[in-house]
Each structure stands twice: as structure tokens, then as C-alpha cells.
Amino acid sequence: MGETVIGVIGGSGLYGMEGLTDTEWRRIESPFGAPSDELLFGRLDGVQMVFLPRHGRGHRISPSGINYRANIDAMKRAGVTDIVSVSACGSFHEALAPGTFVIVDQFIDRTFAREKSFFGNGLVAHVSMADPVCSRLGDALEAAARDTHIGHVRGGTYLTMEGPQFSTRAESFMYRDWGCSVIGMTNMPEAKLAREAEICYATVAMVTDYDCWHEAHDAVDVAAVLEVLQGNAVKAQKLVAAVAPKLAGARSVCHAGCDRALEVALITAPDARDPKMAAKLDAVAGRVLQGA
Template identity: 65%
Template sequence: MTQTMIGVIGGSGIYDIDGLDGAEWRDVDSPWGAPSDQILTGTLDGVPMAFLPRHGRGHVHSPTTVPYRANIDALKRLGVTDVISVSACGSFREAMAPGDFVVVDQFIDRTFAREKSFFGTGCVAHVSVAHPTCPRLGDACFTAARDAGITIHKGGTYLAMEGPQFSTLAESRMYREHWGADVIGMTNMPEAKLAREAELCYASIAMVTDYDSWHPDHGEVDVTEIIRTLMGNADKGREMVRRLPALLGADRAPCPHGCDRALEFAILTAPEARDAALMARLDAVAGRVLSA
């Protein structure tokens, strides 16, 4: 058993969380650059927690410029074991209405301007992201949201687009009708892939703000309406987070789905051929296997 530490990455509209005992904004250094912001740490119901605003307080980072590697590395350095990602999304499904939440379990990655791995020349690794989220953690989020009175859907495919522009009508129709996506957003990739490389359990909660542009009765995305829905979703997201420590508990067994052992057989570069500088940068995310 190890100690649970919950890390929350807050999306648009969520720049802090309430009720932390001993709350403190902390600087965390990372060899992958500066994280999006300081990290808010404290305890809730006796469980250590860390909160990182993905876009920074004041929303200073675009989806493309979010320092995803630094964010995941910094959370790992703090001792986070379980990462909850909350983010604003558009919906491709009538039943997934604005104001609803979706427990995402699959992704289609259409981003192209971001660094997507901690590994590379000097240390090559291939991790499986066939099942990119942790079912145990997703179930806890589903229960927390349901108990908070939030309409939440279990299971959904998230189309990650580069942004910052929204989809064209043709793209929106294609993603919905031919690709089978359920929601669309700009920030969960490469975040989910990096969390897997860092051997962190990861759950993604999509907070629906609009119907994208496919819906015949809603037309193109209206930023004013999105912001209005976003504010209500942010309050609900914080209520969901407040319920997670009681569900996850202070003591943590190994992940039954193997998220915390994702690198077990992933590194292919022979020890004698590994780049020393890259090894030093990997001390947090891959320290468990590199020091074995």
C-alpha cells in the first residue's frame, strides 16, 4: 500500500479548488520547463491533494502552448498518484447536453504542434495507450459527480483538436457521423499519453459547454454561451472534486489496471546506449524502472 495523492488539472473556468486544509501555492521545478502555474497543495478529508490550473490563473496559455510535459512531471515530483483532468468540451451527441459531464474513456488525437512524449533519441520507449484512462479512477469520478447531483455519462470518445479555432461545420459533421467521437476538446492530448508514460492513473472528465457546430438548432459555437455554461460547470466540477478523497481513501493499492506499471517493458534502448542528459530529465517520470 502507498499513500494516495490526488492531482487535479483544472480546465477552462477552474483556477482553484475550495476547502483544502493547509492550502499553499507552491513552485515546482521541472527539467521539462515551467509548469502552467504554481501548484496548489493541501489536504482534503485527510488525503493529500494538488491542483494545477492547466491554462494558468488568468488563462494565459492557449491549448497549444500549455506545457504538458512540465505539468505531468511536476505532479509526479510532488508525489501525485492519481490525476483527474477536468476540461470544457463540445458535444456531438444530443443526449450529452450542455451542463452534462462525460467520463471519457477513449481519444482520437488530432493535435500536431505539441511534444507528445518524455522519451526520444537516447532513450526510446513505447507505452500502450489502447485503454488511455484508468477505469478505477473514472468510476470514482462518476460516483462523485452522480452523488453531487450532476448529470454524468459513463464512457465517451474525446476528439482532441489542435485549436485554438473551433471546428468547421464539415469537420464537426465528420467527427460526429463518421469518426464516432462523442465530445471535442483541445487539451487532453498529449496530457493523457504523458500521464501514462509517467505511470500515473488518469481520468478525464469532459464538462460539456455546447453542441459544437453540427447541431441544426444551435448553429455555430457561441463563445458567450460557452462562458455562461462554463461558469456553472466550474462550480459542479469543484463539487465533484470535493467528494473524491472519501471515495479514493488515503491508502492506495497497486492499480488493478496496471497504470502505475506502464513502463515495465516499454523502454527499448540498451542501458549502455542511453543518453545521460535525457536520463537525468526522466528521474521523476521513469525513476521506478530506470533505477531498477
């Protein structure tokens, strides 16, 4: 199935990748618009890597302003097979202290101002999101965190809020009651789009604060968050370097089925599909559309 290509989407505090060799920033054109930035191509311990700063270098783009469809489409066009999403987040649990990395396994999507699908009128598809992250990638990230002695927790629910404002105290308590582990602003619809593009996807949520529910801590403050972000970014670089060799080698079929998500998802009859929409989906869904 070809070589494994690891895509890393860097969130707040992570705008580049250390240790890459043969590097080149390259603009990838997408029919869905402009990605957040150029993509950084390189190799890490012999593994092909592609890095994209989610907010753009210099953090120019707000969570609601990110073109998530263009980002994932560009990753697909770059040949990425596995995406590691690295994101800053707030914590809803005392035990998930700032500096902890959470390898999440579920999401709640509370966003409302974003394009959430590559598909729509003219070419309809419904992918399963019951298990929204790739367990195979999660296993590799957990092992890498253990090897690098990074404080981490495997499993948890990431609530994606619209932002850009932080939560009200009432919202924070409500999300805790829902059983959420962490809160952020960017991993939805990113995870949904990665599934539609048949790319394995996993999130490492890096805790920076306790949101605003914790009585013993001040409400979220950007200056305090930035201080924790710096330390988290250093650990994130180590984590990615440690996970790369665990995913290296020839690409095999994903046991979780992420790379075959569209096989039973397309519902529009072949003769009723909009050819213009199908043309835009040449990268995302070309594997199944060409076989129609």
C-alpha cells in the same frame, strides 16, 4: 505503497479548488521547462490534493502553448498518484447537452504542434494507450457524480483538436461520423504523458456547447460558453470533493496497470541510453531506470 495523492488539472473555468485546507501555492521546477502555474497543495477531507490550473490563473496560456510535459513532470515530482483532468468540451450528441459531464474512456488525438512524449532519441519507450484512462478512477468518478446528482455519462470518445479555433462545420460532421462523443483542445498529449509517468489518469469532460453541427443551435460562441462554464465549475468542485474520500487511504497497486506502464516499455538497451536524457527522466521514469 504510500499515501494516495490526488492531482486535479483544471481546465477552462476552473482555476482554483474550494474546500482545501492547509493550502500553499508552490513552484515546482521541471527539467522540461515551466509548468502552467504554481501548484496548489492542500488537503480535502484528510486527502492530500495538488491542483494545477492548466491554462494558468487568469487563463493566460492557449491550448497549443501549454507545456504538457512540464505539467505532468511537476505533478509526478509533487508525489501525485492519481490525476483527475477536468476539461471543457463540445458535444457531438443531442443527449450530451450543455452541463452534462462525460467520464470518457477513449481519445482520438488530432493535435500536431505539441511535444507528446518524455522519451525520444537516446532513450526510447513505447507505452500502451489501448485503454488510455484508468478504469479505477473512472469508477470512483462515476460514483461521485451519482452521489452528487450531477448529470453524467460513463464512457465516450474525446477528440482532441489542435485549436485554438473551433471546428469548421465539415470537421464537426466528420467527427460525428467517426463516433466521437465530445471535442476539446487539451487532453492530448496530457493523457499520453500521464501514462508515461505511470500516473493513473481520468478525464471529466464538461459539455459547454454542441460544437457547430447542430442546426438548432448557433455556432460556438465564447460568451455562451463562458456562461455554461460558470455552472460547470461549481459542479466540478462538488465532484472533486465527492471523489476524494473514495480514493483516500493507503495507495494500492492499480488493477489497470497504470502505475506499472514502463515495466515493458523501455526498448533502448541500458548501455546505450543517453545519460543526459535519463537524468531528465529521474521523476517520470526513475522507478524503472534505477532498477536497470
